[in-house]
Each structure stands twice: as C-alpha cells, then as structure tokens.
Amino acid sequence: MTKPYTEDDIAAALFAIAGGMSMRKACSEYGIPRTTLHNRINGHLSHKKGAQNLQKIAPVQERALANWILVQEALGTSPTHRQIRELGESILNLEGGDLSLGKRWIHSFLERNPEIKTKRQYKIDNACINGATTEIISKFFEKLDLPAIKYIKPENRWNMDEAGIMEGQGLNGMVLGSSKRRFIQKKQPGSRTWTSFIECISATGRALLPLVIFKGKTLQQQWFPIKLDNYEGWEFTATDNGWTTDSTGLEWLKEVFIPQSAPTRPKEARLLVLDGHGSHETTQFMLECFKNNMHLLFLPPHTSHVLQPLDLSIFSPLKKEYRYHLNTLDSLTDSTPIGKRNFLACYQKARLKALTLRNITSGWKASGLWPQNRAKPLLSRLLLENSNQEVVYQNPVSDDDPELQWNIHSSFIAWKTPQKGSDIRKYADIMEKVDETDIPTRRLLFRKIQKGFDAKDYELVQSKKRIKQLEQKLEEIIPKKRRMVKTSPNSRFAGIEAIYQAQIEAGDREIEIKDSDSIYETDNTGDCIEVE
Incomplete structure (x- = not known):
C-alpha cells in the first residue's frame, strides 16, 4: 500500500526540485504522484485551499475572527461558541448570503484555526455529594x-x-x-x-x-x-x-x-x-x-x-x-x-x-x-x-451541506459593480468558465481584490458593534436620583405600583393621568417604613 503523503512532503519536494533535483527522483523520494507534483509546480492549489471558496465566511474574515478570540482571551473575556456563531452570522448578513451557519461550523472553524481550541471553565462544589x-x-x-x-x-x-x-x-x-494555553482567566x-x-x-x-x-x-x-x-x-x-x-x-x-x-x-x-x-x-x-x-x-x-x-x-x-x-x-x-x-x-x-x-x-x-x-x-x-459508572457519549451526526452547482451561460452575463467579497469570487468563477486560458496573474489579482473586500466587511461589523457599545454605555452612565421605595405598612414587599410612585417622586417618571386614580394615590403622612 502506498504511503500517504502530507502537505509538508509536497513542500519539501518542491524545495528539492527548486534546488536541482529531478521531478522523477522527488516523486520517488517523497512518495508523491507525478501528476500531483506537476500540478503544484504549475500553480494549482491544495485541496484545502481550493475548497476555501466554498466556505460561508471568507478565510481572511475567519483569520480576523481567530485573532479577535485571542485578544479577548488576553483581556479576560473569552467568547463562547454561541457568541462566535452570532458574530459569524453578522458577517454573513453583510455578505447577503445564507444567514445561518451549519451545525458543525464551529468544529470546522477550529480545524482551520488550530491555534484556537475549546476549553472548559467551571467551578465544582462537592459539598452535597455524600448526602x-x-x-x-x-x-x-x-x-x-x-x-x-x-x-x-x-x-x-x-x-x-x-x-x-x-x-x-x-x-x-x-x-x-x-491552543497553547491550558487554562483561561475569565474577566467578570x-x-x-x-x-x-x-x-x-x-x-x-x-x-x-x-x-x-x-x-x-x-x-x-x-x-x-x-x-x-x-x-x-x-x-x-x-x-x-x-x-x-x-x-x-x-x-x-x-x-x-x-x-x-x-x-x-x-x-x-x-x-x-x-x-x-x-x-x-x-x-x-x-x-x-x-x-x-x-x-x-x-x-x-x-x-x-x-x-x-x-x-x-x-x-x-x-x-x-x-x-x-x-x-x-x-x-x-x-x-x-x-x-x-x-x-x-x-x-x-x-x-x-x-x-x-x-x-x-x-x-x-x-x-x-x-x-x-x-x-x-x-x-x-x-x-x-452510581457516580463511578462509565458513561458513553455519542457525537451528533449532521448532514453534509449540499454541493454548490453552477449553470452559467456566458451570453447572459450581467456585469455589475462588485459590492462585497463574494461578488469578486463569483466573477472570478465566471471568468474561468468563459475564458479557459489559465493566467496565474489574473487568479492572484482576483484573490487580492477579494481579500481586500472581505477585510473591509469585517471592519464594518466591528465598527457597528463598537457604535452599539457606545450607545449602551451612554445610556448606562446617565445619573439617576436616589429615592427609597415605600412599602405598605402591612407588607415587607414592594410591587411595581410602589416603584412607580418612587420614580415619580424622584422625577424619573411623569404622572400618567389615566392611571392616577388607581396607582398614584399619594400618602399624606409624609413618613415611610424602612425594611430592616
């Protein structure tokens, strides 16, 4: 059986060929098929890189997301799976594509970014176990x-x-x-x-x-x-x-x-x-x-x-x-x-x-x-x-995403000004199908332009998030007047009627005329009861 080869083997073979080794000898020494090595020399991408165009979120955006995770970890606010998924779907909203990510997207994201890994952070309380x-x-x-x-x-x-x-x-x-650190400190x-x-x-x-x-x-x-x-x-x-x-x-x-x-x-x-x-x-x-x-x-x-x-x-x-x-x-x-x-x-x-x-x-x-x-x-x-019994876990199985199918007729192409990275990717695919001439410079140009669009989209998502942060922060720092909530002499608890009254007295709420007879009857005693 032929020994499997890796991307490292291909890289080593290409380096050896560049140093003067013949292709036949490189194929034999590193166990790589001649057609594979020949295609790589002519500019073909690896299977992993070639499939990047099928990703819902562009590689440059995933790279930015991975870097953001590392920064958040350093700040003590490591994100959860749920938060990362929501941020990814926000990026998809800008792209105008499918608004949801697959069930196994997080798993694939971690495989594509091995420096990120999932870690558990929790507290264990054993005080109750013996009862x-x-x-x-x-x-x-x-x-x-x-x-x-x-x-x-x-x-x-x-x-x-x-x-x-x-x-x-x-x-x-x-x-x-x-993935280089075992534990995470979580900022509260x-x-x-x-x-x-x-x-x-x-x-x-x-x-x-x-x-x-x-x-x-x-x-x-x-x-x-x-x-x-x-x-x-x-x-x-x-x-x-x-x-x-x-x-x-x-x-x-x-x-x-x-x-x-x-x-x-x-x-x-x-x-x-x-x-x-x-x-x-x-x-x-x-x-x-x-x-x-x-x-x-x-x-x-x-x-x-x-x-x-x-x-x-x-x-x-x-x-x-x-x-x-x-x-x-x-x-x-x-x-x-x-x-x-x-x-x-x-x-x-x-x-x-x-x-x-x-x-x-x-x-x-x-x-x-x-x-x-x-x-x-x-x-x-x-x-x-029963605490020492073995438990068998089964990983959930999710359906594979359906294949993307293309049916392009060059005579009906409507060229429009690209608005996002996915437009550039679409036009590059159209060009390859319309013009079969393989020009590496053109492919590189399309990749560079698409990368620039994707980076701008990610910056736009982060900017919108920051605007929302500042709006929320402004609302929170508005000073509020202190005012004790008065409770009924017959109860230690306060309902929303008592809170309404306290807010009116503090000037945070105006009296609603339609409810004044039933809710906002004032107490003429001028005293209040403190709950000890």
Whole structure:
C-alpha cells in the first residue's frame, strides 16, 4: 500500500526540485504522484485551499475572527461558541448570503484555526455529594406514600427554592482561546453584589411569579428601569445580605405562594416540597401552612441535586441564560459596571427561556416526585453509588451541506459593480468558465481584490458593534436620583405600583393621568417604613 503523503512532503519536494533535483527522483523520494507534483509546480492549489471558496465566511474574515478570540482571551473575556456563531452570522448578513451557519461550523472553524481550541471553565462544589444515598432516598419516598400525601393532585404539588446570582457574575463553561494555553482567566463584569430570588413550580408545569431579594437596607427606585411592564406581579424586597430571612420567608408564603397557588377547590390540600432552610421551619411558617391545609415535605440534607425539580431542570438553564445575556450586555457596555437594572433585564429574559412547561415537568419527572418513581433518583449518575459508572457519549451526526452547482451561460452575463467579497469570487468563477486560458496573474489579482473586500466587511461589523457599545454605555452612565421605595405598612414587599410612585417622586417618571386614580394615590403622612 502506498504511503500517504502530507502537505509538508509536497513542500519539501518542491524545495528539492527548486534546488536541482529531478521531478522523477522527488516523486520517488517523497512518495508523491507525478501528476500531483506537476500540478503544484504549475500553480494549482491544495485541496484545502481550493475548497476555501466554498466556505460561508471568507478565510481572511475567519483569520480576523481567530485573532479577535485571542485578544479577548488576553483581556479576560473569552467568547463562547454561541457568541462566535452570532458574530459569524453578522458577517454573513453583510455578505447577503445564507444567514445561518451549519451545525458543525464551529468544529470546522477550529480545524482551520488550530491555534484556537475549546476549553472548559467551571467551578465544582462537592459539598452535597455524600448526602444522596440509596438508603436516604428510599426513606424519603416512603413519606410520599403516606395517605395524606399520596392523593394530592399534581396541580397542587409545588416545589420552591431560593437561588442567588452575583449581579456581575458572567458565563461559566466552554470558551475559545489560544491552543497553547491550558487554562483561561475569565474577566467578570464590574458589579459583585449578590441578589437572590425565590421561584416556585408545580408538577403540572406552572410557575409562580418570583420574589427578588436585593442586598440593601431598603429598596431604591434607581434600581429599577422606567419601563416596568415586564415585571407585572413580581415582588421585590431588600435584606442585609441579599438572602431570605425568617420574616421574608413567611411573607413570601402569605403574599406570594398562598394566593397564587390557590386550588380550584379551596378545601383541597397542597404539598410544598422544599429544603430545610431555617426560615421554612419557624413556628409561624408552619402555622400558616396548617391554617391553609398545606403539607410541608422537607428534602433530606444534601440531596437537592437529585430530588429537587428546580435544581434538576430550572436553575441551571436559568443561570446559563442569565449569564449569556449578562455577557452580551457586558460586551455592549464595555467598562460600565453591571447594576441592578441590568440584573433585572437579564433575569427577566432568562426566566422566559428557562421556566417553560417542558423544563418544569422534566424536573419533576427526573426527580421521581411526579409521576412518582423512586427509580429515577436511585438510578441517577449523581447518586453516590452510581457516580463511578462509565458513561458513553455519542457525537451528533449532521448532514453534509449540499454541493454548490453552477449553470452559467456566458451570453447572459450581467456585469455589475462588485459590492462585497463574494461578488469578486463569483466573477472570478465566471471568468474561468468563459475564458479557459489559465493566467496565474489574473487568479492572484482576483484573490487580492477579494481579500481586500472581505477585510473591509469585517471592519464594518466591528465598527457597528463598537457604535452599539457606545450607545449602551451612554445610556448606562446617565445619573439617576436616589429615592427609597415605600412599602405598605402591612407588607415587607414592594410591587411595581410602589416603584412607580418612587420614580415619580424622584422625577424619573411623569404622572400618567389615566392611571392616577388607581396607582398614584399619594400618602399624606409624609413618613415611610424602612425594611430592616
């Protein structure tokens, strides 16, 4: 069998021929077919270079993209696969061609640019791993078989939990950077303030509106955007550390969960699955549940990663989407610190993507809590006994792109002024088909002109992106007046009506006459209540 040859072998043979070696001897010594070597001497391109015209993104643009990735890595903002794909599709928009890239475009891009490779950046928390055992989970499921629990309808089965996000904590995961470095340092947006939220989902796929808990003594109107339509029904509060307290947990139960999860028949029982946080175990919390025919089912310690629906299917995509939107926003705002307004905007978009019917029901199914199936958590790879089992991964298979077919009739050619690199490439192909004379100088000229067009297109994409950055930065640095949000004497939480009023008092919003009777009734006492 003939030994395969490489591009390095061809280059060495051409160098030897240039030094005086005969073609026959070079073909024999380097194992290269005579026709291949002859074609290369006459200016034919390699198979790899010859296929460059079939790429959706021109080589000069890919080269610029690869250089940009290396620069972003040096700045601590390594891009993800998703961000690179979006930038590539922005370049395609300028070309006026197919607006989408293939499923395996990233894979091919990395092959064409070996100095770039994919690396994983993540944190590992092993604090919970020893709590999930077969014995503990089996005992927990015995509680679900109790008569008082067993017959509760799925629409009355709920799971609540609190999670937190660092306001400026960007995206973990796969990023692109130099193949010569093993690890990547990821630059995070400026703000490091902690904000938490309470989410609650039912076994039938319903999600209650959230409670957002900021870190601070009191709520401030400047934390909120002027447009609050997307936060209708949300509740907001502030605590010293940005986490729930005993009083916050009780208020959430009374003002959010009990009214929003009310069953169609008032006498029907409800089940609330939650962790053993201290705020859930107070006498007042349990008394309120008792008064409303609600049963509390506490998860065993350190088992939420296999038993809690929110952890299994909601919080991970929720935080992933949040960080994606945050990273996108950070790239637009440059050095502007990420604040609470941006947190709300990113979190609201993330909720729309993560809290879907499919995700919610998948979490309940994966936990085995509904439909009830203890085999689900017991067979989980996250269970301690199963953690060392071998896992076989299969690479996804994608269809090849269809071949480009040309049907050119020289008599109908309409020559127009080229506007982009793809026009130059098209006219070069037409010239080769119309005029069979092989002129290397003409081919080189076309390649040079096309390269110049492609480079200008890439610069235009970057310029548009920079304009968008500056516009966003200008909006963010406009100073806002500070004003505390006043809450009702009967509640620790603030809804958008109270935020509206605070914005009016700060001069950030004008009174809307049509809503003044119902929303903007002023308080003549002149006092306010601070939430400690």
